[in-house]
Amino acid sequence: MFPHLAKEIEDGVMTFPIGGVRWSNRSEEYDELRNPDVISFIRRCRTEKEAEEIIDYMERRGEISHEYAESLRRQLREKGLRSFGEYKPYGYYFRKYYRRSKVRYIREQVESSEE
Numbered sequence: 001m002f003p004h005l006a007k008e009i010e011d012g013v014m015t016f017p018i019g020g021v022r023w024s025n026r027s028e029e030y031d032e033l034r035n036p037d038v039i040s041f042i043r044r045c046r047t048e049k050e051a052e053e054i055i056d057y058m059e060r061r062g063e064i065s066h067e068y069a070e071s072l073r074r075q076l077r078e079k080g081l082r083s084f085g086e087y088k089p090y091g092y093y094f095r096k097y098y099r100r101s102k103v104r105y106i107r108e109q110v111e112s113s114e115e
Contacts, residue, residue, distance in 0.1 A: 033097050038064050038072065043088045048081050 008014070032040055038058045045051040052073070059069040075083055 033093055039084050040088070042084045043086070045081060046087070048076055051076055051081055
């Protein structure tokens with residue numbers, strides 16, 4: 001079916017670098033809503049200076065370890081602000097979670113009325 005696939009993979013034909021991978025499931029998303037972590041706060045930043053302030057603050061409060069803070073600073077310097085994920089604008093959580101829960105509620109109402 002794909003006679004040249006192995007050769008193309010070995011030769012690196014059509015390669016694209018992957019900047020990072022995040023694994024998540026629904027329960028983690030809802031936990032983010034109730035208890036955002038340092039990455040969630042960084043994703044709300046518009047500038048690298050703001051992100052640096054967030055990292056400093058979280059480290060001072062003991063929310064993150066010194067080692068983790070240093071790795072975040074290194075990632076910020078080397079890969080940039082958006083390496084933590086896309087920007088979360090004002091109203092991000094409302095759009096993401098409220099609408100989803102409202103749709104789920106309406107679906108449940110429709111299903112229960114059909115029974």
